[in-house]
Amino acid sequence: MASYESASVPRISIAAFCETEDAAQVVEKAASDRRMSKAHVDVHHGTLAAAVELFQNAPTPNLLIIESLRDSATLLDELDQLADVCDAGTRVMVIGQINDVELYRALISRGISEYLLGPVGVHQLIATVSSFYTEPGTEPLGKTVALIGSKGGCGASTIAHNLSWVISKTLETDVALADCDLPFGTAGLDFNQDPLQGIWEAVSAPERLDQTFLDRLLAKCNDRLSFLAAPASLDKPYDFSESHFDQLVETMRTGTPMVVLDLPHTWNAWVRRVLATVDIIIVVAEPDLANLRNAKNLVDALVQLRPNDARPYLVLNKVNMPKRPEIKPDEFSKALDVQNLASVPFEPGLFGTASNNGQMIGEYDRKHAVGGLFEDIARSVTGRGDARARKASPLTSLIGKLKRKAE
Template sequence: MLPMNVLDRQNAKRAAAAGAADVVAVVSDAGSEDVIRRVVQDLSISRAHVQPGNCDDAIRLLQQHERSPRQLIVDVSDSVLPVSDLMRLADVCDPSVRVVAIGTQNDVGLFRNLLGIGVQDYIVKPLTVELMRRALTATESVVQVRTGKIVSFVGARGGVGATTIAVSLARCLAGEKRRRVAYVDLDLHGGGANSMLGLSSNNGLIELLSMEQRPDEALFDRMFVTKGDRLHVLSAELAYGDDATLRDDALAQLVDMLKDRFHYVLFDVGERTGRLFEDALEASDLVYIVADRSVHAAYEAARLARFVKELPGERLLSMVLNNPLEPVKGRVAPADFEDAFGGVRLRELPHEPQPLAVAENLGEPIEGSKRRGFVEEIWRLANGITGESAVVAGTVVRPSNLIPTGVEGSDMLGTAANERGEYFFSA
């Protein structure tokens, strides 16, 4: 067995090579490697990476890089549950990656299941040059079955902490959960997200919303400011008094581009009026209304809920009750909020001003030793979105709903996606 430091160097070299590749193949036998290398050479694909391994190795490889390949070939020969393994793989690669699975099971049921989750093709070993070439050059696309999910945060009134919660969730999804996240601050005159993340705006959001034509990939990437390797921020900072002239379909086009590249797109909906506000909520898979324990916030939250209900399409709606001010007698009780919203269960965040104030001023996450109830609740929100064991209250909002009635589920976005026939990979 090779010494650990030699293995580490080998893994680092493989990861570096894969990070720059357009085609990545992780296969378990030398014969398959040879066939894929021949096809890559025949097709003059200059940026390709082929290595031995299985689905777990492919997952570890992709976890080390921000950029996913355009095409991925993965060997599921050794997988006991190949569909489940490929679902785990979907969590670490972009939604737009075209995936070709290879294996030893000549099973029609498996083939259909893999196509059902968005795998482009399944090839039974032994591989041939012609089959592999056909898979890599196929122009027809499978049905678009996996795209990133849009999550919007809107405050019932100013100062309830919607941006604080959204930024904390973005950090969790990109950091602990290792998902690719786009954070879009829709306050065109300068929202608070950049300050909380220790970043400066480059006005990339205005640039994208003002473009007449769809930008190429390189230009699109330059519009973001990044925090780490998986959190990408779009924002603007127009001068006060200036307005932006936007096309009617500007946000819809942006959403299409974002959903192809990110697992989650978080909209920080600052203003509660205007075209961007309406378009963002309409495009959302999940809307969080954030309120504090005031009568005014309860009233405005109810109005927002009715507005979301009246939008075309369907989406999930969830209420977050935040405590930015110290709880005192006379404020609206959580039980009264639940009654006002037809019994919907709320996610309540505790009052923890000191660690939040320090983190916000430093532009850093809450210090590890001070992580208590607030961070734990953010973790539960993240689990509810990704479907990892936590229960989060929400409801599917359809035009027939009057006010959300509350449905508990371990994966709100997953449940809604299944109802629409959307699953994991896309072509």
């Protein structure tokens, strides 16, 4: 029997579509293995066509496992249809019955991560999935999103916490949230938890921080959302070097598909370093003149710091506050030359009650329109739009190139 070496699979979502009972049982046994304990695995008894139908109106997981008993032409045609509904970043692994090198080449050219000749064993399946995320040279799994307020009290932490919750619950994606405001952070309060350990333990000894240690420090909010709480105490100074948070961010990226960093409203070496290295930045501001000035300074500094990256996003918070002169959202975003992802209305009763209850807006009032705004923000930063507004995945883009060549 072949020997398969495999490391633990990170916190990813996996959906398997199996045409045979044997394949479904293999996936289910793999899902119960200790090395797959962090992954969320859904097993469907159905064909590739069923997967296409399901994901017409639902986000695709990090990994799709497809068993197909179809001939080569039908398989390739159905994969073309799957590409049209695949979200960016989704990997696809196919288990087939055709031992043909030409088919293998055609599948790889279409962006398929792996083609396995069935039947597959439990250890082979685990090792293949593990190799996607843990082999040397593999790109980090997680996308990093940093939120920073343009002015103290503008609600950046509230946006960060609700955004993390929506990504985990609505988009069904695993999220790790780091409350980086060590002396005054509110993540513990907002999620109604008081963990004994958190981000202080993670950054106080970066040389010993690995995935196992991080797992012990993360507090769970739900099945898909974990967070590193700030100590929120003033018994020690929190002076860090420029690279002090590098190991934390890299370790979080290795094990979780989405990493949300709730940064304090300050400007020092380590905050600047984090902002220089993350994938996406959201500047949160209120629609007044002081916020506009600060946001303009922030955006200008970040564009200079990240000349080859996309410009930061904007989220306007506490919009339409009674009796306050405000800058219109369109004018605010135009002055910064950035995209405004959402204008969150001033709703002190809604946010105050949810905060006092230790709940997110979607928990406190799932039908409130503000919850839809957080979902819009979540879909923008994750690239998980609806079926009519998908961002091109590697699978989609490669198939498109092949089609253009054929024409």
